[in-house]
Amino acid sequence: MLPFRSHATLPSHSQPVAMVGELRAQIRQPGPFRSLEAEAYLNVLRTSTALLAELVELLRPHELTQPQYNVLRILRGAGEQGLPSGEIGERMVSREPDMTRLLDRMEARGFVSRQRGPADRRVVTARITDEGRRVVDALDVPVQEMHARQLGHLSEEELRTLVALLERARREPQQRGSRPVGDG
Structure with missing residues (x-):
């Protein structure tokens, strides 16, 4: 404790x-x-x-949710090879309990495509489509402007300190083997 x-x-x-x-x-x-x-x-x-x-x-x-936006950013960064859906889930900022359903909705809108692996049919690789890339690219500037509005009043030193403290708060309970609790 x-x-x-x-x-x-x-x-x-x-x-x-x-x-x-x-x-x-x-x-x-x-x-x-x-x-x-x-x-x-x-x-x-x-x-x-x-x-x-x-x-x-x-x-x-x-007509995007925050998890959908996060998936588009992850897949854009993954490049042409895409990522298995399990790895997308691991990279998400917020835990998404049903990655398959999320990808189903995104595929129906033409933002992602999926393909089963030739060696292991259980592995499904998702890739960003041209339409998904267009949408996420169009959001880059507005999202950066939003970040500047939200946190631009903090100095570079304050931002670095904030980032370090938040990372430490997430890291140290896991290193001690404790499990975070959900209520305050």
Whole structure:
């Protein structure tokens, strides 16, 4: 278990931490968070939701979901050889529980093509089509502009620190063998 850290010295991990932050006001939480870790966790979720909402709106006119956009970017990067569907799933930013169904919808729209492997018929390789490439290429500039709007107010040093901290937060629980929990 991680050592308990807070702004106040507390004798027990279960006692509330006296902190005042923007998140408490935004979610109208009357009392303090139970821990600094809980406050950080909820801030990450709140920030992720806010950032993702703008992407969802940007993708809406193209009738794309965030997972579909992610697949198009992955397949564009894979080149002409494409990728097996299992590997696409491993590269996704957010876990997609039914990659086959996602690829079915994308193939029906002409964004991807799929082919079974000659040596192992269980392996299905997906490739981006010309139409899929056209759509994802057209989104490059608007998505980059969105990133600049969302995070451009942070300095390069702050962005590097943010990236390093988020990567560390994801990496270290896995290295300790613990499993992340889903509630805050």
